[in-house]
Amino acid sequence: MTGPEGAALDPVTAFALVGALGVGAQQLAWRLNMPAIVFMLLAGVLAGPVFGIFDPARDIEVLKGPLISIAVAIILFEGGLTLNIHTLRDAAQGVMRLVVIGAPLGWLLSTLALRHGAGLSWEAATVFGGIMIVTGPTVIAPLLRSARLSRRPAALLQWEAIVNDPIGALAAVLAFQVVMVAQTGATALAAAQHLALGVLVASALGAAGGFGLAYAFRRGKVPEFMKVPVLFVTLLGIFALSDSVLHESGLLAVTIMGIVIANANLPSYEELRRFKEHATVLLVSGVFILLAAGLDFSELARLDWRAVIFVLAVVLVVRPLTVMVSLVGTGLPWAERWLIALTGPRGVVLVAVAGLFGERLSALGIEDGALIGPLAFALVVATVVLHGFTLTPFARFLGLTGGEKPGLLLVGGSRWSTAFATILKQADVPVLMTDPNHGHLRAARSLGISTFYGDVLSEAAEHNIELVSYATLVAVTDNDPYNTLVATDLAPEFGRENVYQLTREKESRARHALPSTLGGRAFAQGKTYAELEGMIRDGWAFRLTRLTAAYRLEDWRAEMGDALLVLVIQPSGDLRLPFKGDTLKGGEGVRLVYMAPQGAGRGGDTAPSRPGVDDLPAGPAARAAAD
Known part of the structure; x- marks a missing residue:
């Protein structure tokens, strides 16, 4: 894509434009009391494929992929920082079931929806079905902020989104390993060993980084003004090391690291968390602008009516069935179950990981792997717009908000x-x-x-x-x-x-x-x-x-x-x-x-x-x- 005159932006101007569009979209959404995600997607699409002012592939070239990967890692780490075990309380059982039961069940049902709804091959459907476990903390956080949900359903949605994100990425890695064994003739034992090693290394690195930082901060080994820089450098190092062993395992490592620090009772924890929240607001807006601006309408044109059936199946069948089965016997009120069941927006992680594995499947000779990226973007747009405009009135109808009167x-x-x-x-x-x-x-x-x-x-x-x-x-x-x-x-x-x-x-x-x-x-x-x-x-x-x-x-x-x-x-x-x-x-x-x-x-x-x-x-x- 090129602009009206084919002129490329220099990287500095491109980054400035991304920041202005992202923050401006959030400010406008706050003024109009509307979902910020919708404005960010709209701003990116207008600046990118519609007017051709900004094209990430043209203007920042090789920087786009690494930037999105690092941004997603920081976003998931910040999400892990919010997961203090004390915030679970009566929602702990529900979160455990949504992860232990909901993740594999959602994988299975999503795979069936992709195979029979979107018409993908079993190989592509299985890989993309694993990615669809994620529900998007990048979208959930701003939605919860604007909807002002009651504590328990908000905690359930937040924990599920953050914990399931790295699980979804690893599920895609597992499915891809199976497909690769079938396509290339590699041994199943070697693939299983590689996957197990990656998960083990990611878990160990995340835990070591979290406990190490907690020890250093608590014992005064790091001065106050250096805590945030040390935190950032450690985060990036652990993400890079883990990803070098098994691609996408870095997301698991940084999430574990965030959870460990959140539960370490650090004196300076609140300052760290709030700084990370501010950074995450910038990163979320930037990533959404990059993804929307890089959208290629010719790829979306490859989708047909079956894509609509797929989206409807995910929103109306897969998500509700997964949640309702997972929460059987938890004692949660039906209003909270229905709210969680009908709230499943997808976000940055889904699009980023789906695009990556779509390219890898295509390289293995699986033709419909190229459809994974467009399908992911269609699902993100549909769920973001749907939940962005319906979550608040739906939660209010169920009596699960803070009330209409301030x-x-x-x-x-x-x-x-x-x-x-x-x-x-x-x-x-x-x-x-x-x-x-x-x-x-x-x-x-x-x-x-x-x-x-x-x-x-x-x-x-x-x-x-x-x-x-x-x-x-x-x-x-x-x-x-x-x-x-x-x-x-x-x-x-x-x-x-x-x-x-x-x-x-x-x-x-x-x-x-x-x-x-x-x-x-x-x-x-x-x-x-x-x-x-x-x-x-x-x-x-x-x-x-x-x-x-x-x-x-x-x-x-x-x-x-x-x-x-x-x-x-x-x-x-x-x-x-x-x-x-x-x-x-x-x-x-x-x-x-x-x-x-x-x-x-x-x-x-x-x-x-x-x-x-x-x-x-x-x-x-x-x-x-x-x-």
Whole structure:
């Protein structure tokens, strides 16, 4: 492929274009609240085969293959880093069955679908069927991020995708070894020995690399600023060594290495994992752009109606049957089983490995081996588009998401936070209050407010709080350093723009001021814990007012000049805590949560209201709790 004028891009410009397209597609998808994978595929296809601006085979030549291989290895390693054994808990049995039973069963059913659906020969169908075990962590991760699934089905899908990826690659290697024996006359014993040696070496290298790094990091053998570089170099070395023994076994090695490090309880583990997450976002977008831009429409033209039957068979028969049989007797709710059964997107690993083995089969004289690459890309596009647009509504229909309404996680139990949670509950905003002091939650529990007794940063909280149900975090304990710690630690989970904390008591003093990179955003016009508690003691109460066409934000400000605006609830349900000097825009349907002294104006009595929700001061129960 060439561009409109046949001009090739220099490698530096090509890499810059890939980065801009990949990151730009993800940014646009975030803005439009749509699946990022779809935009990345579209951007790659438009830049490549449609307009001819970028052709990987022309512009970066021999770099394309190694780049994709290394990127896939890093992606799988990062996936292994997320697989802490503690995250399994009640999903462990399901994951084990999806791997032990689901992988071979999926191989068999995929092979049958390829043979009788796509019409491939048994040789090509068996090799490609092994590759189809994979479900694509490169696709699952962004889908789970946007769908906000409940913990257990999300853990099942994530573990299955990451663990089965190297298994699928090795299954393809095994099937190819069998085909090679039949085609070339090589001995079965030699092929089996080569395969066993490769798997053994990959497992040993992965485990050695993981335990070695964990030991070095824990004992201070590597300085903090060198940990990420050492991690990268070790990862690439182990991948290359393992692949030199048995092709594609490097994927198994780096996955094992990631899992070992994830379960080593390293002090700097979170920093390593988050850095790897950022790198993976760039790599996933880059690989998708490369694969889509390198697509050859003439290869896809070789597919006929049988390819459609094959895709439908995989989505509607192979995947559901594999999951349902694997999860028999696990005790998982049927809603979770159906969600997992009907969610099986394929991604980068499938296309990359399928293309490689398609070329190898063709070299052995198996003609339909050339169809494996186009079939793989067709399956990836179909499943990515299907699940990208249906996973969130389907999970919501099954009741397996964090809920349609954005919730608020309130860290710290006090008279002020209890009154705040009460008005939120009356406004139908999901709210959860946490505190390690049991007594601080007593009043909230008596008012029917959801509570969690324990430290929000503890492992118990990670396993028992569905963080996906809450879009905003507010730290309001009487301990300013702890508020800062909570806001800093959980900012990556919620997004820094959605994390708030009370203004620190000594914020104005230079020697006590903290860097802007620590903590959350201030709110409540810069009020401190002591000031807010003092307002409650002085009789200030929470109220809720809805703005209308007749009662605007300016009218509310004129009537309630002394009120303290704490929260703005948009008609969509989105929450915003105004900070000092924040510019607000009112609008019909916007609701204001604020504090006002006793005897202050009603704040919108002239506007239509819903009894019990609009223009409502905190009720007697809330005032009793505050007292």
